Amino acid sequence: MIGRLMAMTAHSGKGSELAAVLLRVAERLHGFPGCEIYLISQDAADPDTVHVTEVWQDESSAQAALAASSSADGPNPADVLALLSSPPHRTDLTVLGGVGLPTADGQP
Incomplete structure (x- = not known):
């Protein structure tokens, strides 16, 4: 399994909007093959900083999700x-x- 920690800083005052877009991405990944965790968090001390914690079965699963997000309805x-x-x-x-x-x- 592979993981990624992403830290993203939104334009001032746009942290909640960024989090909302990323939550829409997470919703679309629900049940996506190879996606084990796609967790969106907002920094409690700085709401314009949003973190994404990802766990994938392998790199090819993560790449397939990225490719699918470019062609699917919803945020890209x-x-x-x-x-x-x-x-x-x-x-x-x-x-x-x-x-x-x-x-x-295969058990949690």
């Missing part, structure tokens, strides 16, 4: 980028396990 990457005051910060992870993730036998 350009909608998110238009709300940002600076480029997103991305941290790539190797996911080892934890609460809420399936085990090797």
Whole structure:
């Protein structure tokens, strides 16, 4: 499994709008093959900073979701980028396990 932590800073006063767009993305990913977690959080101290925590079965699943978002109805990457005051910060992870993730036998 792979993971990503994304930190995004919206233009001043646009954090809730950014979070709403990302929640729409998350809704569209519900049940998407290979998507284990797509969690949207807003920084309690700075509401213009929004975090996305992602867990995918593999890189190809993450790439397939990105490709699908460009062609599907609803928000696309350009909608998110238009709300940002600076480029997103991305941290790539190797996911080892934890609460809420399936085990090797597919059970949570």
